[in-house]
Amino acid sequence: MANDGLEPQAEAAAPTSVAITIQLLVLAVAFVIGRALEKIRFQWMGEAGAALLLGLVVGLILKAAGVGARLAAAVAFKGGIFFYILLPTIMFDAGYSLDTRMFIKNVGSLCLYAFVGTTISCFVVGLMMWSFGMWGWCHSMPLLANLTFGALISATDPVTVLAVFQRLDAHPDLYMNVFGESVLNDAVGMVLYNVIASFLDGKDVNAGSVFAGIGIFVAIFLGSTAIGIAIGLLAAFIFRSRYFYSGPIAIHGPDPGSTDPTEVTSGSNSTFEVGLAVVFAYSSYLVADAARCSGIVAVVVNGMVMNMYVRPNLSMEAAHKIETLFKTLGGLFELFVFCYIGTTMFLQDEEFKIVGYTALSLAALAVSRAANILPCTAIVNLLRPVERHVSVAQQFMLWWSGLRGAMAFALSVEADERFGEYGKVMKTCTFYLVFITVLFNGGTSAYMLKRLRLRAEDTPALILHLHDNLAHMHGFGSQDTAGQGKKGRSEGSTRGQSARTTANGTGKGRGKVEEGEGEDEEEAPDQQLLLGAGGSSGGSGGGAKGGSLSKDGMG
Structure with missing residues (x-):
């Protein structure tokens, strides 16, 4: 009898085990292919593009093999896994590895691109797609649905471009602008999506509700930032206390011949330090999410605060382990998301063939990106001395670097579950936009960087x-x-x-x-x-x- 009771459970768990095995194998192969492409200096495709294509091939094979519905569902992209396992790690790594002092020095321009620019991009895409639908050029959706799509597709993910920038030694100002904007605008896009989606859910649209939505937007960012700072400072206080402090080793290394037991033995606490740091990293995301704030904003800010105030109080061993842990997991999870996206596509039943909507949305993305970069850069240049202006070549590269990726697709999956027909259109279109921008824009970024002479070695030595x-x-x-x-x-x-x-x-x-x-x-x-x-x-x-x-x- 007991065995009879266990058999259905084992049968139910089998598709999940097979699905996890398939995804891990795809990830391993994608990682190897990415390394090989880097070794042979193949500039037309990065790890993300290779992972996306590999995922597509695996998904197509599974589709052709006629896998069962349960296995297909187990392999398919799940928003919960992304938002609560993959995303916090990726975003904490982004905040923790960010050069905080230089980020603060550039915070004005980065916030302008991320907050003002992303909002402009959202409304340009939404209004253009609504207009195209009204004119009968593509699949027609209400204005709020198109604005929701504009919000989710405005989040950029230039992982491929940044890898190229690192490999080719891109101009440091360009790197900071692209990387800093991408860290912030993921959060802006998600909050914009949630605010606009609440109206699409049936919330009354009037002047009062619009101003209330703006207030909610600001409150979410301020609250999330406060949570991230508070948890980061709490972590710093604990690590700074005399029971955990390992600063002398973290900064200078142990003094040879030292008999100070604290200095000599603090390195042995590295496992505890790493574990505690991981707890604080994830807790910032979860606390903010539970408080109906933005977990992304909180975990990025928390990473920056821990970088500034926790790292100096760690033992050298723990500091190295924490950086290696999050850098490794962040890179693997980012790659895994692209494998995940590719594998999912052919396993879903597409009810909408929206070639026209996709083609016009690609044009809308190009226009919206320009509407983001050009006016914001004009303001930045107006407030900077001449020698610090963002050049025309850098502006073009900022425009070209607006790839779409994990965040946009994850929000589109959530929209698919939430908005029925409209959500299906958003998800299908988002996949194609991710596919095109990652492969085309990402694949040509090395060529563009060289052509525009935006590497550090192209900058005059005197400057x-x-x-x-x-x-x-x-x-x-x-x-x-x-x-x-x-x-x-x-x-x-x-x-x-x-x-x-x-x-x-x-x-x-x-x-x-x-x-x-x-x-x-x-x-x-x-x-x-x-x-x-x-x-x-x-x-x-x-x-x-x-x-x-x-x-x-x-x-």
Whole structure:
């Protein structure tokens, strides 16, 4: 009898086990293909594009094999897994690895692109698609449905472009603008989506409700930011307390021959430190979500606060483990999402063949991106000194880098479950937009970067020299040498923070960041001639993440 009771449970669990195995195998193959493409320096496709195509092939095979409905459902993309497992890790890694000081220096321009620009993009897409539908050019949906689509599709995910920027040593200001905007506008897009979707759910639309929606939007951001800061500071207080403090090792390393038991043994607490840091990272997301705020905003802010105030109080071993853990999981989860998206597509029953809607939405995306970048950049340039203006070439690259990815697709899956026919149109169209932008825009980004001469080596040596001197005058310039290359850009968190702290405190700050050299050593003579003794214009985060400096709040 007992066995009879267990058999149905085992039978029900079988599709889930098979689905997880399939997804893990796809992820492993995608990871290997991505590494191989990087090794052979194939510039026309990145890891994300390879994962998306591989997922499509696997989904097509499963579809042709006639897998059962239960297995298809188990393999398909699930919003819950994305929002509560994958997304918090990806976003915490983005906040924790961000060069916080340079982000703060650029916060004005980044917020302008993310808040004002994303809102402009949302309404441009929504109004254009509503107009096209009214004119009979494509599938017609109500204005609110089109605005909801505009909100979810306005979230950018330039993971492929950023990988290219790191590999080709892109101009640091360009990297910071693309990366910083993408971190913020995911949160803006999600909050906009939730606010507009509440009207589509049946909430009355009038002047009062519109102003109430704006108030909710602002309140959500302020509340989420407060939660992220509070939990980050609580973590810093706990790690700073005398029971957990490991700062001497985190900053300088243990003093040889030291008999101080705290200094000698604090490294043995690294497992506890890592575990506690993970708890604080995830709790910021979950607390904000439970409070009906934005978990994305909270976890990004929490990552930035922990980067500034928790990292210096960690043992060196724990600091390295935390950075490695979140960098590894963040990268794998990001890749997994694209595998997930690709595998899902052919396993879903498409009831709407919306070629016209998709083609016109692609045009709307291009127009909305320009409506975002051009006026916001004009304001930024108006408030910056001439030598810090965002060039026309950088503006074009910002426009070109507006790929759509994980966040847009996850919101479209949620819309599919929530809005019936309208949601089905949004999800199907979003998949095609993700597919096109990741493969086309992402695949051509290396060519565009070289063609527009936006690599650091294309910048006149005098400008970079003055830029680095300005950074040094402000006390947070680069500590790395000119030959840091690609690896230094992609890694820079713990080593940069440790070196900066040491430089400010003891004058020993050059050491650790130079570990980022490695594979680009053959380029050192040219770069040394270009950059001079001042090194890269990046900040503590390593290279491109820290390149933007200014005399004012617009960065």
